[in-house]
Amino acid sequence: MDNSASPSIYPLEGGCACGFVRYRLETRPLIVHCCHCTSCQRETGTAFAINAVIESTLVTRLPSAPPSVPASSTQPAKPAGPPLSRPVQDSADLEIITTPSESGRGQRIVRCPACKVAVWSHYGSAGSRTRFIRVGTLDEAWKVLPDVHIYTQSRRGFLKLDGSIPAFDAFYPNMGDIWRKESMDRWEKVMKIEETE
Template identity: 80%
Template sequence: MDHSNSASIFPLDGGCACGHVRYRLKARPIVVHCCHCTSCQRETGTAFAINAVIESSLVTRLPSAPPSVPASSTQAVKSAGPPLSSQLEGSVELETINTPSESGRGQRIVRCPACRVAVWSHYWAAGSRARFIRVGTLDEAWKVRPDVHIYTQSRRGFFRLDESIPAFDAFYPNMGEIWSQESLDRWEELMKIDEME
């Protein structure tokens, strides 16, 4: 079953709130999770997290840019302000925060060192080989829809699920039921790569 986003919308650019961290997704993600677990609720301060899982090699860092407000389906990206008073010079080193997770193995959340917005995470299964991009940091996040809802057992009661998207109380038991064959092949190739630092 493939509910994934059309390859024609990629590449897509994104970044943090202040503009210091900018990136580009060069291809369609392997899978897009909408996670309703209580850890994601805590980490994002909202009802769920939407993560686009993609090979780290398909995420390119872009030069910093002025602050902007992401687009919506009816409005283009717009300027935001004011710029942060402490401008970072040169290449921006990302801040990586190790956090606990329900699996007990933790995750590494990567943030802008200036505005502290989380732009992606690394989970234990793939390590640094894959990035779980926070879809809300994309300039046109509205174009990326989830392939699956996970951990709906802790879903907030006010949020109704789109019945055309598969949903699971916990994590889905079989990737082949959710992922396209192309995604399965990409993941298999990714797991053959030595983990990057």
């Protein structure tokens, strides 16, 4: 598949609402999922979650920045307020919360310790070797489209899929049918790395 945007748009930066957590995706994600499972609906408070799956080593933590309202495809980013009381960058750990998931393997959601926005998760067998970046936390989120819709069995009825992106009732049965060859090669390499968390 090839929907997750041209490699030329990367690196892309993003972060939480208060600006304490800032990060940069150094390259194109392995794949971008649009997940319609009921767990994602509950955890995000909306109809689905869009996650860009990328190697953790290719996500760089950036210095904190002032809070801003993210840009859209038609409006630039702008300052936001009021500023929150934030911890000192070097002394604050990101908040990690373990929650159940529809796969049954659970996920660890990583949140800003100040504003509590979820910026990424660690799922299943890949653990801390990969990050599922919440695409909505990217500064230019509209540039990153999903490669696949998953868990559409619980898709909200008002959301119509037009068939332009592959869709599966649950998780797709074969990565090779959905992932780009380059992504499959990167995945194979990352899965050889010893789990650290």
